[in-house]
Amino acid sequence: MDASRNLLVQSGNQSQSTIRHVYKVFILLAITVTIHVHSLDFVYHQDIGQVLHNIHEKCPNLTRVYTIGSSVKGRSLWVIEISDNPGEHEVGEPEFKYIANMHGNEPAGRELLLQLANHLCRKYSRDRRVQRLVNNTRIHLMPCMNPDGFHESYLVYNRTGEVPPFYGRGNANGVDLNRNFPDLISIYYENERTNGPNHHITRTPQPEDPIMQPEVEAVIAWMHKHPFVLSANLHEGELVANYPFDTSRTNRNFYSACPDDELFRHLATTYAENHATMRDRKNLCPYGGAHLFENGITNGADWYSVTGSMQDYNYLATNCFDITTELGCTKFPPENRLREIWDDNRESLLKFLEKAQMGVHGVVRSQNGSRIRDAVVEVAGPRIGHDVTTAKDGDFWRLLLPGLYTINFHAEGFKSKSETVTVRKGKTTWVEVTMETETIDVECFSRQWKDLEENALPHLKALVKRMGFHPGRRCPSKVETIIAEKLFIP
Secondary structure (H helix, E strand, O other), rough: OOHHHHHHHHHHHHHHHHHEEEEEHHHHHHHHHHHHHHOOOOOOOOOOOHHHHHHHOOOOOEEEEEEEEEOOOEEEEEEEEEEEOOOOOOOOOOOOEEEEOOOOOOOOOHHHHHHHHHHHHHHHOOOOHHHHHHHOOEEEEEEEEOOOHHHHHHHHHHHHHHOOOOOOOOOOOOOOOHHHHOOOHHHHHHHHHHOOOOOOOOOOOOOOOOOOOOHHHHHHHHHOOOOOOOOEEEEEOEEEEEOOOOOOOOOOOOOOOOOHHHHHHHHHHHHHHOOOOOOOOOOOOOOOOOOOHHHHEHHHHHHHHOOOOHHHHHHHHHOOOOEEEEEEEEOOOEEEHHHHHHHHHHHHHHHHHHHHHEEEEEEEEEEEEEEEEOOOOEEEEEEEOOOOOOOOOEEEEOOHHHHHEEEEEOOOOOOOEEEEEEEEEOOOOEEEEEEOOOOOOOOHHHHHOOOOOOOOOOOOHHHHHHHHOOOOOOOOOHHHHHHHHHHHOO
């Protein structure tokens, strides 16, 4: 009886074990099916817009698909936004962008950005790291800046299995888009000498300037529409992370540091050291003049000096810090290598994206609580000769390495304000700044203006402009500014 009962119990246990095993198999099968549904093939996708809309359909509450313009031949310049609140800028939240396929014959980056968008979409519900990224950063991904060049390159690849080194590099007009941005660096170097502006530099178009291409015009308008903080531009043809400046003072190849050189070295190193091979590779790319780069990073002009690059424009015209990554020796790698390239770069893409949260973030307000737009944020100690400005909502982001900083805030019509802040590794320092309205001594202004009218000589305007000199009693700086403007505005 006991033996029979033991046999029955044993049989029951085996049945339960079998049921549990079948249940596990069912769960694994379900997970496998889910992953298959949400995965993206490692091929060169022709219709990027359709791929991005498919991702949006899977994650409608996290994504927005839009275009910023069209190429020479009318192809759309697609972008996917990934955020917990797509379509809106959230005050205090940094905006980030990746751009790829700027050169039409360098398409691996476009597939990486499609994979990244898909990765963030399908991992969001169960991956805390992805949740932190998406919840705290407004992410914009542009897989292809040069769809016309890609189209021409892909036709050759599809027919022959390879693409000549420079075929399809430019847009439909044959223009290299990474030489077509306004030349701001020459103005910056002149401003260095004359103590001119070090940020948000503008250039009046000159007759000798190259014609700006529609793809570049669209990207520039996009850059100025969004308060981007950090970005990277994905290329192929080498294996290195490249940082500003791209242009040397003499156009010869030598190290040309920007004011944030140490920070840029850190950003480039972040990408290189998290890549499977970029930092420690031992073999040269198989082309003449190839380099081995120490720690997998290089200053752009030290590698080769070029004018009109996108990363220099980002730094000099906007608040955005931009680097250029070269993802491999082969410009147009075969499709069977795309999975490997994704595996090599996935962690780098995520780690670099996380750097949008480093440094100081905050909001600048007036005494009545209204947010102040275009206030200048100046790192005064230790001095960094590159300022950023507040966005339209009064929020700002200043990427900084860990340390103790004195930051000055300046805004038209307000008294300057200084804050001492500590930046800690891996953390964001939040600063709320309230600025007092600057009052004008009307009596002093009237007296000094009358004094100037009575005593000014033709050379006085130049003297005032150069030295800030005014006869009579000195007035507050705001008064001096008004007088100078009355004298010199045409």
